[in-house]
Amino acid sequence: MTSAITPIGLLDSDQVKSVIGAAALAPSTHNTQPWRFRCTPVGLELHADPERALPVVDADQRELLLSCGAALFNLRTAIQALGAHPATTLLPRRDQPNLLAVVRPFSARKPDPRLVELADAIPRRHTNRTPFERAVIPAATVTRLRHAAELEQAWLPRMDAVQLHRLRELVNKSHHAQLADPAFVAEWRYWTGRDCTSRGGVPDYAAGAMPADDGGWILRDFGTQATPPRGRIDEADPLVVIIGSFDDTRLDRIRAGQAMQRVLLTATAAGLDASVISQPVEVPDVRNELRDLLGSGLWPQIVLRLGRGRPVAWTPRRSLADVLLEPDQRTA
Structure with missing residues (x-):
């Protein structure tokens, strides 16, 4: 075990x-995995990894x-499942902007069965970019997804048919x-279409969702470094939802990431798959x-x-050693 773990x-x-x-x-844009962790006597720190930032597609690091935030929710949930309370402070130091959270598991708490679920x-959740089956998701499940977002101070608004049609147009426009x-x-080519042995980025077997010009949904293959993206029609009518916040500060974005992960894990527990449609945001x-x-x-986040x-x-995921900071190490 690495000496950075205590x-x-x-x-x-x-x-x-x-x-x-x-x-x-946790999921991340282009599977960049932009996080680092550090063990200290006062808590477990979550840091942003600026070397994994995307300066073009994510210029403001939203x-x-x-x-x-998604990684933080996984961290909190895993700690709670072990019977400890993950007391969490977000953005604890102004002089360390990459220090996003400190989690202090110092008090015991009986695990909540819902959080254990x-x-x-967590290990079963993964992005699924394949076409989905023709199936209606029960209203009770959608309600649970909406409640999951609200528990993390974010919101999953109801969208009518007109709004969904307009959303398809906006995804097409942004794409x-x-x-x-x-x-x-x-930048996209750098992070996608990678060899399956790569620890980061999206391997060449992955595909992403985008709308066809006729308003239907197709699935975009990332291809290789030398080939253009390819499309396959998704005949199903998937449930498409938006997670939003009332403000757009760094704090709101971290909270929205936690809400996103709670929604994704709730969906996984309900037997659902998910993928991100990132272009319109x-x-x-x-x-x-x-x-x-x-x-x-x-x-909209x-x-x-x-x-x-x-x-x-x-x-794939980065090695444990690659995401750990030594006690005296700081991110840039």
Whole structure:
């Protein structure tokens, strides 16, 4: 075991290793995994990893904060499943902007069965970009997903047929805007279509969701470094939801990332698959249009596609040593 892992509070070294491993299974844009962790006598720290930032598609690091928020929710949930209370402070030091949270597992708490269920879903949750089956998701499940977002101070608004049709148009518009940007394409190519042995980025077997020009949903294969993306029609009508926040500060984005992960784990526990439709929140003008579509009361943070797809392989993860900071090490 690496020397950077030490007991913290009620957790021994093996348990600390286990909860960091659970945190590192969170989703991230292009599978960049932009997080680092550090063990200290006063708590377990979550840091943003600026070397894993995406300067083109995520210039203000909004999606980086969402990804780290998802990792934080996994961390909190895994700690609670072990019977410890994860007292959490967000953005604890102004002079360390990359220090996003400190989690202090120093007091005991009986595990909540609902959180244990989510903890059990952590290793089973993975992005599924295949076409989904034709199936209606029960209203009770949608209600649970909405409640999951609200528990993390975010909101999953109801969308009618007109709004969903307009959303498809906005995804199509943003997708073509991105492909027309050479800098975006270069960054996208760097992180996608990778060899399956790569620890980061999206391997070449993965595909992403985008809308067809006729308003239906197709699935985009990332292809290789030398080939263009390819499309396959998704005949199903997936459940598409938006997670939003009332403000758009760094704190709101971290909270929205936690809400996203709670929704994804709730979906996994219900037997659903999910993938992210990122284009309409990555193009600023389109994101503003999407905000108007929601009535201007919410900042859209992430768009999710939910349903049941065929089994797919997991995306790889960085090694434990690669995501750990030594006690005296700081992120830039």
